[in-house]
Amino acid sequence: MKHIFKIVIIAAIFFSCNKNLLDRPPLTSYVDNQTGYWRNEDDIRMFANGFYTNYFVGYNQAWGTDYAPVTGYTFQDDITGTNVQSNFESTIPSSRGSNSESAAWMAQYAGPTWNFAWVRKANLFLNRIDSVAKPKISDDAYKHWMAVARFFRGFEYSRLVSVFGDVPYYDRVFKETELDALYKDRDARTLVMDKVYEDFQYVLANMRLNDGAQYLNRYIAAGIISRLMLFEGTFEYYNNIDQTRAQKYLQMAADAAQLVITSNKWNFGSDFKSLFASENLAGNPEVLMYRAYDATQQVTHAVGSYSNGxxxxxxxxxVLIKSFIVNDGNVWQNSMVPNANSFSIGDLVKTRDPRFEATFIDRPIGASSSLLYSFKHASRDVLNFIGITPPIIWGSNTNTNDAPIIRLGEVVLNWIEAKAELAERFGGTAISQGDIDKSINAIRKRPLDGTAAQRAFKKRQI
Amino acid sequence: MGNDQNGDAIRSPWSEAMAANTANIVQNYLNTSVGATLNFTQNWKFDIDYTFSNQEEMWKRPGTRYTARNSWSGPVAKADSNGQPVYVDSTGNVVSSSAQGAMRAFNLSLDTYTGLGSNPDHIFRQVTNYYSTTLNAFTTYNLDLNNDNHFKFILGLNRVAATTEWQSQQQNQLTDINNPQFNFAVGTPPIIFGNKFWESQLGYFGRINYAFANKYLLEGNLRYDGSSKFPSRLWWRWYPSVSAGWVISQEKFMDWSKNFLDVFKLRASWGSIGDQTVPNTLYMPLMSSGLSGWIGASGNKVPFVGTPPATVADITWQDIESKNIGVDLGFFNNQFNVTFDLYQRNTKNMIVPMEGIPLAFGVSAPPGNFGSLRTNGWEFTLDYNHRFESGLGINFRGNLSNAITTISQYGSSSLVNSNYNGKTFGEIWGYRTDRLYQMSDFDLDANGKLQLITLTANEVPAKYVGQKSIQIKTGANGESPVYQTFLQNSANFFFGPGDVKFKNLNADSVIDAGASSLASHGDLEKIGNSTPRYEYGFRIGADYKGIDFSLFFQGVGSRQIWGDGFLAIPGYNSADGAMPESFADYWRPDNTGAFYPAAYNNLASNAANNMQVQDRYLLNMAYLRLKNMTLGYSIPQQALKKIGSSSARIYFSLENFITWDHLRGLPIDPEYINGYSMFNSSNYNLGRTGMGIPAFKSVSVGLQINF
Structure with a gap:
């Protein structure tokens, strides 16, 4: 008995101060669980920000040109290289796959490789908003962020389908032990795109109309939806996959574009050159969303350099040259404009729609494989530096001109095309002159920039 | 060394080391320990000690911009003071332009080649604090039933809690490269990082020792260990171990050997312990965070939080199970002792990536406890001490050990360069080198020129048809030529005179790697192992009347590596400029017996064209080094009394003075590990062989005085 006191002391030392000793979660990382993240709308917004540079790529960043207009899309019929064109890919997806999150693609696909990282990210986002964040945010916020997540999921599946056709459709995150999901067969394109359609319906009904400048909102989403749905509708119609679905998708394309147009928030007050070559697109009346570049933020691109002459x-x-209309509004074969059938670059610049002049340098440039050199993504300033070192904003990967992500010009064209398809193929309302004036003609009536105006383009006849 | 004819340094690791400002790491240690032993009774005691440790590390890296004769850019034609071109002959003497064999002289251009603000044009300082508290407490009870039966019981705990915190700052673009200070760096913005980690372990243990008549020894252990690195329901694990010993020399039947054998003991043990040396985040879906490349309306980058990875929910401890048998022998009053141990260590539940996860999963396969490793090894030590009656004492102590680790389970890959099941850790697969091709191996055309032919199905298997090779002669006994087109990695490289001829191990019609798998590895074979084998060391010492002398040698019996970088691979990248002098023995029409093949620029590849991984150019890293030689003299006590000193010794010592190696004069330290330097434990200098800081040779003279 005399040792009891000693035993108690020893036991006390052994078992005290140890209760929470082993509970040492990481201190400097967010943890994806009930308490470690998804605490409020700011958390949700930060997760959503992780999607932006992959879907609103603009001119990409640093040396990257994937998804960047023209510079990235070199696998197409409108441009011709001097080398053998790369082969069209028919390799099985497993050798062309990835699970990393980067805005990387395969030029031959003009879209993603066999990569489901973004599908997982969107599904995880949806799950966490629904299962963790929902009680902590307002109903309006819940609907908005669910719409944001569903927009990105629909966007990703549209891209995957555009490349691969049938793809396995996942509407949830699954575990490494779920073999049925892991080794699932591809789902039919029509099934996948119906799911995308449902996502987009939700987006068009629930996303906020304004979530702050440069953040995704319903108008921006609608502009992009009109693009994706126009592609799918026409693809399914012309490949004779499913006429009913084609009509449904085209209708959504027209409706989504209509939402943007009838809002009257954007107009054609900007000249064509400024859309692609200006340092700041903030306040540009045609641009719904743009990607900003800023050297002091170390976010720069190289697309301007590829346009620097x-x-x-x-x-x-x-083929591309011939597809430009002449400035009287006719195709070159029908035009009465003098020299409309001349294909000398000097004449083309004078006779074609002014967008030609804003896109191409007015003389042959040896750096272009076809001698016709596009400087669409660089300002007129670069013409002073052909053959000598350009200033840093037009050289190397230090370009800072902003990139339009979605602009009214594209939205009205998606709209008029979808309407025309619906009218011609599915007995929809016929296109009126008013529709044409609101879209095709509105674009052609854009103001000219100072230099183009000085070049004394003829008053366009509409 | 390394200077051009103008006396300026040529761009090289040497020139950069010379021009660099000195980086340093300062470490401060503070340990505070409190301990006590309480004797409750004569047989029962309680020990406790507590340590608080604070380590602080300050790593300062003052950078610079390098200026040297730039061997990475094109040379500049040399002109004399009048602006006239300078001509030289083949030995470098200036000659007139019309002389026989005259050619323009060139200088390497003297450039400041470090770009403004690019590495290492910066000042960097990192401070790390490491705090830990350790508590060890155990209670011991001795029970002696009678003279022959002794028991000991121990119950205790170990508790460790540690926190590491660090932050670093770097500012680019120095305005004063001779005095790099944060105030003199103008790059914006400063680059700041920081992090904090914590972890803890708690373990309880119990032990029973039993000894019978000091002849039979038994011990049993049971541990209950917890680690903060795993999910809470997997914190705790039980780990048992047992050992037994038999002191044979104590047995009656060994009495005959008493006059020369003092100790003869056999030992055996089996035990299992937990290994938790893994990041404490494997089971947690952590989300990275940072600034996106998207600039928001405010004009600043927007913050983003990334996607959490997939994790295996039930990840747990890696188990290390070890078995050991050993023998201890002591002879002649323990003047001569030998021990030998044979052991096997199995790492079970090793954490490796999961297999069979398709890309549709959308994220990389999570790691889990799916692998295992096995190490077999032995250790041998021997020591001998003797003091002659004359007062001369001699001693010798040596050890030799060897261990081989095998991957017993990893995944299903059978590619020879992957972690296939059954792979010996460190093994190197490569080709066997036959010799260098000579002109006489090739079919020449009518003008005596080599002929580049397009291979047909008559010469090579279908997959190589259409590739080009230089035509090889049919052998003396009509053997068909064996083409090596598979190994021609550069568009304009074709195996010809002076290039490496590989052995056709699988006796087919080509040299290739097959499918690089265990079932089909073509002409590849295991040609070496990069793990040090037969590591040994020995010390020989003698002392006589205050004079002491000792030699300490250390060596490795077997280790091979396939080198990387310009010190190991001839023709690694001609733009790197300088190369080791040993490479001068390369094949030329006037040096057909050369060791190295004909010159070719492999454009920074360490396994291309002639320099495929192969046994001829595998670096033999076995060595023996005299690590230390010391001669000392202890001053006699009487002489010291006047100055009040109790002992004093003067000594002269040499470190790393002599090395015997097999590196054919390449400037590579055989102890060197790729990618390792004083400050880096991986990827230093892109892992190029021999580019770290080697072991220094040093001479020291010293005086030790104790008062």
């Missing part, structure tokens, strides 16, 4: 370029070919 020095850097070699895969040049526009005759």
């Amino acid at each position: 020095n850097e070699s370029q895969t040049g526009a070919n005759l």
Whole structure:
């Protein structure tokens, strides 16, 4: 008995102060669980920000050109390189896959490789908003962020379908032990796109109309939805996959575009050159959303350099030249404009719609494989530096001109095309002159920039 | 060394080391320990000690911009003071332009080649604090039933809690490269990082020792260990171990050997312990965070939080199970002692990536306890001490050990360069080198020129048809030529005179790697192992009347590596400029017996064209080094009394003075590990062989005085 006191002391030392000793979660990382994240709307917004540079790529960043207009899309019929064109890919997806999150693609696909990282990210986002964040945020916020997540999921599946056709559809995150999901067969394109359609319906009904400048809102989403749905509707119609679905998708394309147009928030007050070559697109009346570049933030791109008149370029070919209308509004074969049938670059610049002049340098440039050099993504300033070192904003990967992500010009064209398809193929309302004036003609009536105006373009006849 | 004819340094690791400002790491240690032993009774005591430790590390890296004769850019034609071109002959003497064999002289251009603000044009300082508290407490009870039966019981705990916190700052673009200070760096913005980690372990243990008549020894242990690195329901694990010993020399039947054998003991043990040396985040879906490349309306980058990875929910401890048998022998009053141990260590539940996860999963396969490793090894030590009656004492102590680790389970891959099941850790697969091709191996055309032919199905298997090779002669006995087109990695490289001829191990019609798998590895074979084998060391010492002398040698019996970088691979990248002098023995029409093949620029590849991984150019890293030689003299006590000193010794010592190696004069330290330097434990200098800081040779003279 005399040792009891000693035993108690020893036991006390052994078992005290140890209760929470082993509970040491990471201190400097967010943890994806009930308490570690998804605490409020700010958390949700920060997660959503992780999608932006992959879906609103603009001119990409640093040396990257994936998804960047023209410079990235070199696998197409409108431009011709001097080398053998790369082969069309028919490799099985497993050798062309990835699970990393980067805005990387395969030029031959003009879209993603066999990569489901973004599908998982969107599904995880949806799950966490629904299962963790929902009680902590307002109903309006819940609907908005669910719409944001569903928009990105629909966007990703649209891209995957555009490349691969049938793909396995997942509407949830699954575990490494769920073999049925892991080794699931591809789902039919029509099934996948119906799911995308449902997502977009939710987006068009629930996303906020305004979530702050440069953040995704319903108008921006609608503009992009009109693009994706126009593609799918026409693809399914012309490949004779499913006429009913084609009509449904085209109708959504027209409706989504209509939402943007009838809002009257944007107009064609900007000249064409400024859309692609200006340092700041804030306040540009045609642009719904743009990607900003800023050297002091170390966010710069190289797309302007590929337009600077020095850097070699895969040049526009005759097919593309012929597709430009003449400035009287006719195709070149029907135009009465003098020299409309001349294909000298000097004449083309004078006779074609002014967008030609804003896109191409007015003389042959050897750096282009076809001698016709596009400087669409660089300002007129670069013309002073052909053959000599350009200033840093037009050289190397230090370009800072902003990139339009979605602009009214594209939305009205999606709209008029979808309406025309619906009218011609599915007995929809016929296109009126008013529709044409609101879209195709509105674009052609854009103001000219100072230089273009000085070049004394003829008053366009509409 | 490394200077051009103008006396300026040529761009090289040497020139950069010379021009660099000195980086340093200062470490401060503070340990505070409190301990006590309480004797409750004569047989029962309680020990406790508590340590608080605070380590602080300050790593300062003052950078610079390098200026040297730039061997990475094109040379500049040399002109004399009148602006006239300078001509030299083949030995470098200036000659007139019309002389036989005259050619323009060139200088390497003297450039400041470090770009403004690019590495290492910066000042960097990182401060790390490491705090830990350790508590060890145990209570011991001795029970002696009678003279022959002794028991000991121990019950205790170990508790460790540690926190590491660090932050670093770097500012680019120095305005004063001779005095790099934060105030003199103008790059914006400063680059700041920081982090904090914490972890803890708690373990309870119990032990029973039993000894019978000091002849039979038994011990049993049971541990209950917890680690903060796992999910809470997997914190705790039980780990048992047992050992037994038999002191044979104590047995009656060994009495005959008493006059020379003092100790003869056999030992055996089996035990299992937990290994938790893994990041404490494997089971947690952590979300990275940072600034996106998207600039928001405010004009600043927007913050983002990334996607959490997939994790295996039930990840747990890696188990290390070890078995050991050993023998201890002591002879002649323990003047001569030998021990030998044989052991096997199995790492079970090793944490490796899960297999069979398709891309549709959308994220990389999570790691889990799916692997296992096995190590077999032995250790041998021997020591001998003797003091002659004359007062001369001699001693010798040596050890030799070897261990081989095998991957017993990893996944299903059978590729020879992956972690296939059954792979010996460190093994190197490569080709066997036959010799260098000579002109006489090739079919020449009518003009005596080599002929580049397009291979057909008559010469090579279908997959190589259409590739080009230089035509090889049919052998003396009509053997068909064996082409090596598979190994031609550069568009304009074709195996010809002076290039490496590989052995056709699988006796087919080509040299290739097959499918690089265990079932089909073509002409590849295991040609070496990069793990040190037969590591040994020995010390020889003698003392006589205050004079002491000792030699300490250390060596490795077997280790091979396939090198990387310009010190190990001839023709690694000609733009790197300088290369080791040993490479001068390369094949030329006038040096057909050369060791190295004909010159070719492999454009920074360490396994291309002639320099495929192969046994001829595998670096033999076995060595023996005299690590230390010391001669000392202890001053006699009487002489010291006047100055009040109790002992004093003067000594002269040499470190790392002599090394015997097999590196054919390449400037590579055989102890060197790729990618390792004083400050980096991986990827230093892109892992190029021999580019770290080697072991220094040093001479020291010293005086030790104790008062």
